[in-house]
Amino acid sequence: MYEPNIILFSFLIIAALAVAYTKDLIVATIIFSVYSLVMAIVWQRLSAPDLALTEAIVGTGVTTIIFIVTISKTSRREE
Amino acid sequence: MRKILISLSLLFFGLFLFRTVVELPERDKPDNPSQVYTASHYLKKGVKETGIKNIVTAISLNYRAYDTFGETILIFTALCSVLTIFKREKHKISYSMIDVSHFKSSIIVQTVLTIFLPFSVLFAFYLTLYGTNSVGGGLQGGILLGSSMIIFSIIFGSAKAMDKISYPFWVFFEGAAVFTFVLVGLAGIIFGANFLTLIIPGISASYQLLVSKVMLILLQIGFTISSMAILISIFFSMYREETQSASESHS
Numbered sequence: 547m548y549e550p551n552i553i554l555f556s557f558l559i560i561a562a563l564a565v566a567y568t569k570d571l572i573v574a575t576i577i578f579s580v581y582s583l584v585m586a587i588v589w590q591r592l593s594a595p596d597l598a599l600t601e602a603i604v605g606t607g608v609t610t611i612i613f614i615v616t617i618s619k620t621s622r623r624e625e
Numbered sequence: 626m627r628k629i630l631i632s633l634s635l636l637f638f639g640l641f642l643f644r645t646v647v648e649l650p651e652r653d654k655p656d657n658p659s660q661v662y663t664a665s666h667y668l669k670k671g672v673k674e675t676g677i678k679n680i681v682t683a684i685s686l687n688y689r690a691y692d693t694f695g696e697t698i699l700i701f702t703a704l705c706s707v708l709t710i711f712k713r714e715k716h717k718i719s720y721s722m723i724d725v726s727h728f729k730s731s732i733i734v735q736t737v738l739t740i741f742l743p744f745s746v747l748f749a750f751y752l753t754l755y756g757t758n759s760v761g762g763g764l765q766g767g768i769l770l771g772s773s774m775i776i777f778s779i780i781f782g783s784a785k786a787m788d789k790i791s792y793p794f795w796v797f798f799e800g801a802a803v804f805t806f807v808l809v810g811l812a813g814i815i816f817g818a819n820f821l822t823l824i825i826p827g828i829s830a831s832y833q834l835l836v837s838k839v840m841l842i843l844l845q846i847g848f849t850i851s852s853m854a855i856l857i858s859i860f861f862s863m864y865r866e867e868t869q870s871a872s873e874s875h876s
Contacts, residue, residue: 547691557682572766591854595760596679596681596761596762596765598758599751599752599760600764600765603765603768603769603772604768607772607776608768608771608772608775608856611772611776611779612859612860612861612863615860615864616863619863624730
């Protein structure tokens, strides 16, 4: 019963740490979008389908696109 | 001096917030006011009172329509502040990196996108129109519409995507949510109820449900159009290339 939740939550923690520590910003953006996808699954498992839909569209689509546009206008690597 | 002033005001503000937080009831207790009155009322009587099966939509657009009205104004303000920084193109044609660069996106991506995009647009309309009966709503549908347009402009170039937008009405599209909310709210006042209650007093109860449902679907359509237009405007204002068109228009 609880094993999927444990796997999902530990993945979320690892992904969040990876976003913070990755130097390549495009890789960090992709990891962040995968984080949002797993977060959408977690919302669905917590029986909040509206929120899961919003998270899937906004977190995976819009935020990633806007981050990538910003990166392409500035520089790709963090100092 | 300035740092001391900033830290003092932050401390004052923090103490103010902390005082409010201390006075809140303890979390997750079954006899909290929010658990006893509002939540149980919405869950027990929501479907019967509003006639809407999706209780999330019923709460956000019927019981708490005022908060959603504030949200639409917030999104519109966000668009205004983005446009003051990034500015909009004067003659409505913008060029991006895709149009300028010599590399075209691969044929596989283009084919997959041509097959995939109509379904995503159809799903966005489904989300908007069936938001009263199943999962979804205006915001989700509008953002899905806007992001399909954005993906189209990333793959096929933004000059081609700009042709698909009808520009004389674009500002009205951006303000559609605020406009619809004010219009529906004023309709309530004209017929003798309060602002945004979605009620027309003095008609029978069966028609009452129909009227509030129609008003709510109008609100959702306005929200969809507006969130789509605002998302596309923010994206294009960030995405366009300054060099070519800006220098041409100045000279």
